[in-house]
Amino acid sequence: MPEEGDAVDSASVKGRFAALKYRDYSLMFVTGGISNVGNWMEIVLRTWLVYEISGGSPWVLGLSNLVHWLPFLLLSPLAGVFADRWEKRWLLIVTQSILTLVTTMLGVLSLLGIAKIWHILLLTFIHGLSEATDNPARTSLVSDLVGKEAVMNAVSLNATAFYGTRLIGPAIGGFLIAAAGTGLGFIINALTFVPYIVALFFIRPAPSIRPQGNPWQNFQEGLSYVTQNRAALTILSVVGIISVFMVSYQSLLPIFANDILRAGPEGLGMLSAATGLGAVMGSLLLAFYSHRVVRQGRFICLMGAVFGLSLLIFAFSKVYWFSLLCLVVAGAGNTTFASSGNAVLLNDVPAHLRGRIMGVFTMVAQGSNVFGSLLIGGLGSAFGAAGGLAISSAVAVIAAAVSFALVPVTSKLAKSPS
Numbered sequence: 036m037p038e039e040g041d042a043v044d045s046a047s048v049k050g051r052f053a054a055l056k057y058r059d060y061s062l063m064f065v066t067g068g069i070s071n072v073g074n075w076m077e078i079v080l081r082t083w084l085v086y087e088i089s090g091g092s093p094w095v096l097g098l099s100n101l102v103h104w105l106p107f108l109l110l111s112p113l114a115g116v117f118a119d120r121w122e123k124r125w126l127l128i129v130t131q132s133i134l135t136l137v138t139t140m141l142g143v144l145s146l147l148g149i150a151k152i153w154h155i156l157l158l159t160f161i162h163g164l165s166e167a168t169d170n171p172a173r174t175s176l177v178s179d180l181v182g183k184e185a186v187m188n189a190v191s192l193n194a195t196a197f198y199g200t201r202l203i204g205p206a207i208g209g210f211l212i213a214a215a216g217t218g219l220g221f222i223i224n225a226l227t228f229v230p231y232i233v234a235l236f237f238i239r240p241a242p243s244i245r246p247q248g249n250p251w252q253n254f255q256e257g258l259s260y261v262t263q264n265r266a267a268l269t270i271l272s273v274v275g276i277i278s279v280f281m282v283s284y285q286s287l288l289p290i291f292a293n294d295i296l297r298a299g300p301e302g303l304g305m306l307s308a309a310t311g312l313g314a315v316m317g318s319l320l321l322a323f324y325s326h327r328v329v330r331q332g333r334f335i336c337l338m339g340a341v342f343g344l345s346l347l348i349f350a351f352s353k354v355y356w357f358s359l360l361c362l363v364v365a366g367a368g369n370t371t372f373a374s375s376g377n378a379v380l381l382n383d384v385p386a387h388l389r390g391r392i393m394g395v396f397t398m399v400a401q402g403s404n405v406f407g408s409l410l411i412g413g414l415g416s417a418f419g420a421a422g423g424l425a426i427s428s429a430v431a432v433i434a435a436a437v438s439f440a441l442v443p444v445t446s447k448l449a450k451s452p453s
Contacts, residue, residue, distance in 0.1 A: 052192065054192055060185075063234060064193070065230075069227050070228055071201075072203065073224045076220065076223075076227070077208070079209055080211070081099065081141065081155065081159060082096065083217055085152070085155055089152060099155065107163065108406075111167050112394045113254065114170070115390045115392065115393055115394020116253045117172070118171040119246050124176070130172070133165040138162075138225040141154075167397065174396070178389060179241045179243060187321070194317075199315050201314070243386055244387040254391070257391030258395075260384075260385075261392065267380065267384065269438050270379060273336055273339055274372075275403060277431045278399060278400050278401075280431045283407035283410070285310065291306065296353070310366040316363070317368065317370040317374075335375045335438075341367075341372075342368030342372050343431030346365050347424075350421045350424040376396070376400075380392055380393070411423060411424070414426055
């Protein structure tokens with residue numbers, strides 16, 4: 036649990052970067068950042084390995100991505116049940132160890148030159164299963180490491196680390212491929228998980244209440260809470276809708292960079308970097324001012340509207356520098372929207388339900404990649420990249436506006452439905 040020396044008074048905890056005043060959270064923040072670098076490296080390494088073995092087959096590359104994200108869609112709510120029933124710390128040790136093992140196996144197969152597509156797809160699916168199980172436990176653990184007043188700050192800092200490492204992880208992965216090959220790259224990648232695993236043995240989270248009954252009853256209890264609590268249902272709905280229609284927009288960026296903005300591959304890199312820069316800026320601003328937005332449900336909807344509106348404007352832009360600016364705003368809106376939704380749920384959901392609600396949140400926020408990739412591709416094929424993105428952005432803005440009117444101003448979720 037948070038140590039007494041860390042549990043400063045509430046006035047102090049409401050300050051900027053308050054979560055870092057808790058020793059256990061700080062330990063998880065630093066080692067989790069190293070682990071995040073490894074996750075971004077793994078995406079580049081795995082994609083390149085699939086590209087090499089498949090001869091650059093778009094179908095196989097897409098299948099690899101689908102296999103990775105499918106467990107998030109199918110298993111995240113069940114993983115949330117595990118997070119509530121078992122000690123989160125040990126569950127994370129198991130999932131992180133599996134991720135280390137899977138990455139090491141990919142490295143060995145690549146080094147020996149015997150990697151086949153079915154090897155990669157199988158190990159990618161296991162990797163996705165582990166991440167889908169890991170996410171609800173990792174996100175719900177935050178509220179066991181810091182005081183209630185610092186939860187929004189902690190979630191914002193986690194987002195900063197996640198998107199900040201996105202700026203360097205892929206570059207490191209690409210450098211390792213060029214300098215040493217994918218095999219050694221995977222081995223180095225596996226080592227990035229080790230500090231986080233070791234740190235988990237040294238933290239002391241606050242004790243949590245274990246749910247009664249069997250896993251199926253626990254699952255039904257979580258589902259009942261979501262469906263009967265208007266604020267929780269509204270927040271999860273708007274996150275789900277915006278995620279489905281918006282999260283996969285980056286798959287269209289090559290078309291915007293090359294065909295619309297005439298900026299070429301260098302422009303594509305800059306467009307992607309602009310999104311990442313905006314994400315880091317948004318999460319830092321939220322961390323800096325998190326004490327002012329705790330429990331403000333309408334803030335979530337407002338940031339969702341900013342995300343959608345900035346991409347709607349981007350869809351019609353023909354000016355390169357203005358398009359970059361739109362993507363910076365989009366990155367900031369996306370991160371602030373998702374992080375604040377996560378934090379509001381963590382803060383106000385009853386403690387014994389946090390894992391299950393975070394499982395649902397993971398499903399709607401990340402499992403939506405399965406549908407989002409197909410949707411944005413279909414709209415882009417039917418109406419062109421600009422038209423498809425404009426339609427999906429408009430739907431997201433409308434969903435955010437409707438949710439703004441429906442969600443309570445302070446999103447009090449603390450009472451379970453009877």
